[in-house]
Amino acid sequence: MTTTIRDAAGALVGVAARPQTYRNLLYLGLAFPLGLTYFVFLSVGLSLGVGLAVTVVGIPILLATLAGATLLATFEAGRANRLLGTDVRTHSLDTSGGVVAAAKRLVTDARTWLDVGYLIVKLGLGTASFAALATLLSLAVGLLAAPLTYSSRYYVGLRLGTAVGPFESVRFAVDTFGEAVVAAAVGLVIALASLHALNGLARLSGTITEALLDRSDAAGATGEFTGAN
Template sequence: MTTDHRATSLTGALGTVFGVPFRLQTYRNLLYLVLAFPLGLAYFTFLSVGLPIGVGLAITVVGTPILLAVLAVSTGLAGVERKIATLLLGIEVESPGWVVTDSGSITERCKRLVTDLGTWKAIVYLGSKLVIGVAAFVSVMVLLVTAVSMLAVPLVYDQPGVYVGIVTDAPIQFHPSLYVVWRNLLVGVETVVSIDAWQVTTLPAALGVAGLGVLLGVASLHLLNGLARLSAWYTKLMLGTNAETPSPW
């Protein structure tokens, strides 16, 4: 009974760790992270152009409508972000409501738009989306591209003109040492480990690199899933209702 339970637990743990490439949600998370960079860049450009123009022309008749338009569009873009998070991250972000409604005069609606906390949280969220996008883009490109490149090593290592390995301008040296005090004398051992250029020239070495690529790929997917969950928490925190108390995990 105990042996079966341990075997089941071990199988479940291995499935949790190595089953991440076979889950659809993993690739939805990756799509969300990949889209975060272009969307964040677009939001940042919109805000960095619209807000300064509106503030700069605030003393004129044109400035105030521009500012109000930027705020209104930002709340609309926040709604788009809620939909994207729901579709790709599998979370429900309850909308605080559309502050610019048909009820009330134009002055009252503009006042609600300016004084509503959700408007300014949307501005902060859209402005910070670029930071999330850059972090996601760098993580995806560095981790996944490296892992995929390592997986492809057995297919290309013996092709003419292809060099797979480590190239250094000069040998990398490590100096591990151990010293002890014995009868007022310092006695120790010091060695030098030198790493020079190394090239994959055999199939076993190429398969070994591919195996490391599998481990790196699995670890990268777990890390990127964690980044997606953190993004989901941040989206609920900034774009959800005040009644929501989201947990990052």
Template sequence: MNRTGSSTQTQGVASAIRRFVVAPVEPQTYKNLIYLMLAFPLGIVYFVCFISGGALGLGLLITVVGLPILLVTISGATLAAGLEASLATRLVGVQTSVPAALGTFDWQEWFARPGNGFVTACKRLVTATSTWTSIVVVLSKFVFGLLSLVALVTSGALTGALLAAPFIYDDPDATVGTASELSITQYNFGPWVVDTLPEAIGVAAVGVVFLVVSLNLLNGLARLQAQYTRTLLETDTGPL
């Protein structure tokens, strides 16, 4: 019994280590990177459109056009959340349901005469809990997008500079880290001056390790975002 449990635990650790090491050659890693790359531009579009539509609708609420603008804005946020659910499912592999209002969407209801199916569809939209959690997903996407952008740019720049060491270590204008006045014309790896090929190869080896670690961290960030979206959209998808 103990041997079986120990063997299973060992296999689990070995599997986790293997997944960690092979991250650079896993197709899923690059799907996750695409998901992270899309986060910032989508976050900006969501944020600007929702804030603009919401502010305009509230400002015109005393007129006949304010309420329709708010309904369109809320519907747009729900559609955006549906897109996020699709991206989480297709790119990250986290199965995420679309908001309830989208799952029961019927064009005939929306274009029916007011007082008939249209009113019922509007009521279903504003009383579904997932409609309001969709707004949270849309607004928080900007934060996740900014975090994703910083993580991608930082990890990409550092990894590239380290891996390029054997090719640029003797370039007088190359610097990694902070250069002092005495070593401004030398390739620096932090406080160390790299001026020989073996040293440069050592820096590149560090770059390989950094690449593996950073890709695993980026994978984790993508899964975190996808799980966050899934949790919000699947929290009580029924009416309020």
């Protein structure tokens, strides 16, 4: 029982010392700007491609957008493999048989549209990641900094009340060193819990990436996939 409790306590506190935690944070931190970039790229490319499909210009734009989506999905698989430790195998663009045959495969291959769907989903995942990072870490850092800032005019943590003071909530204001130490202790607990929650969010992102992008089961036997490492 003692060993179990000790191991559980070590796992709870040790999250801050694990390098994987910070790789997860880096992955989540990049998720929103990348997700927004992918969404804008697809929105512009698909809109122009479909809108101009009756002209000579529209079809190349649409094909280039789909090819770009496949390449970006491969990049995302590699990013997940490097930062999250996943093993996502993606398919490569098949340009054999000439331009017409390659274009037909690109448009009719279900994997292409899974790549497009994944890149669209990334915007939602990126938004959730940004909100979680900003909320949890800013709250934790603000509380941890209470012993250094409690006597200043700056707010520590979340401002929930309306009265004037260094730190405000509906019922409690930190304006002494003792209270600041208590706030920092609470901040430490929140920081550890936040790191565990963010690790869980990163694992969820990795699971979604594997589910939508991994092609090893379908193409492994023929060698059509790439490791994306």
